[in-house]
Amino acid sequence: MTASRRPLIAGNWKMNGLSGDGLTLAAAVADYYKGKGAASFDMLICPPFTLLGAAGGAIEGSGVSLGAQDCHMAEKGAHTGDISIAMLADTGCSHVIVGHSERRTDHGETNEVVCAKAEATNAGGLIAVVCIGETEAERDAGKTLDVVKTQIAGSVPGGATAANTVVAYEPVWAIGTGRTPTSDEVQDVHAFIRSELAGKLGQDHADGIRLLYGGSMNPGNAKELLALADVDGGLIGGASLKPGDFGAIGDSC
Numbered sequence: 001m002t003a004s005r006r007p008l009i010a011g012n013w014k015m016n017g018l019s020g021d022g023l024t025l026a027a028a029v030a031d032y033y034k035g036k037g038a039a040s041f042d043m044l045i046c047p048p049f050t051l052l053g054a055a056g057g058a059i060e061g062s063g064v065s066l067g068a069q070d071c072h073m074a075e076k077g078a079h080t081g082d083i084s085i086a087m088l089a090d091t092g093c094s095h096v097i098v099g100h101s102e103r104r105t106d107h108g109e110t111n112e113v114v115c116a117k118a119e120a121t122n123a124g125g126l127i128a129v130v131c132i133g134e135t136e137a138e139r140d141a142g143k144t145l146d147v148v149k150t151q152i153a154g155s156v157p158g159g160a161t162a163a164n165t166v167v168a169y170e171p172v173w174a175i176g177t178g179r180t181p182t183s184d185e186v187q188d189v190h191a192f193i194r195s196e197l198a199g200k201l202g203q204d205h206a207d208g209i210r211l212l213y214g215g216s217m218n219p220g221n222a223k224e225l226l227a228l229a230d231v232d233g234g235l236i237g238g239a240s241l242k243p244g245d246f247g248a249i250g251d252s253c
C-alpha cells in the first residue's frame with residue numbers, strides 16, 4: 001500500500017446469499033465499518049443481483065459501497081436475463097465487477113466483451129473493477145506476464161482513470177483454493193500491471209489506479225499482501241461471506 005492510494009477492501013459474494021443470511025451479512029459489514037469511524041480504507045460489497053436493493057438498504061449511511069458482479073454492455077433492449085448499468089445505478093450501485101475469471105470461463109467472456117462492459121460501466125458513471133489473471137497452466141508455462149499484458153491491453157478501456165477504474169489481479173488457480181502466490185510474486189505482477197497501465201494510459205493514471213489482489217485472501221495472509229507497495233486492497237470471495245473474517249481483513253489495512 002502507498003499513502004497516495006486509499007485501500008479498497010471489496011467482497012465478491014458470488015452466487016451466495018438469500019434474504020435472510022445475505023441481509024444479516026450486509027448489516028454486519030455496515031456495523032463493522034461504522035465502528036471504524038473515519039476508516040483509512042474503502043469497503044465495498046458485491047452481493048448477487050437479487051439482493052442489491054435490500055443490501056443497499058442495509059448498508060445505507062454506513063459508508064460501505066455497493067457493487068454488482070456483472071452487467072450488460074448495452075443501455076437497454078432485448079437481452080433477456082441481463083442487467084444494464086442504468087438499472088444497477090438505479091439500485092444504488094457505484095461499482096461493477098467485470099471480467100471475473102468465472103464469467104470468462106462460465107460465459108466465454110473475451111477481453112473485448114470485458115472491455116465493452118467496463119466502458120458501459122464508466123459511461124453510466126460507475127466504477128469498473130476489471131479482473132485479470134492467469135490460469136495454472138499458463139503460470140506453469142511461464143506465461144503469467146504475457147497473459148496479464150494481453151488482458152490489460154484488451155480489457156481495460158483506453159479512457160480508464162483512477163476515478164473510474166480499479167484493476168483486480170486474481171490468479172485463477174488461487175481463487176477459492178487456499179493457495180496464493182508468494183508475496184514477491186504478487187508484488188512483481190502488480191508492479192508489471194502498473195507499468196503496463198502506464199504505457200497504455202500514462203503514468204499519472206497508472207499511479208492513481210488501485211490494484212487489488214484477489215485469490216484466497218484471508219485474515220491470515222491479508223496483512224502481508226496488503227503491505228506490498230503495489231497492492232492497494234483486496235477482492236475477497238469466500239472470506240467476505242464471514243463478517244468476522246472480512247472485518248479482520250479490513251483491520252489489516
Ligand code: PGA
Pocket residue numbers: 012170174175176177214215216217235236237238239
Ligand atoms: P476467493 O475468491 O477469495 O474465494 O479466493 C476471490 C474472487 O474470486 O474474487
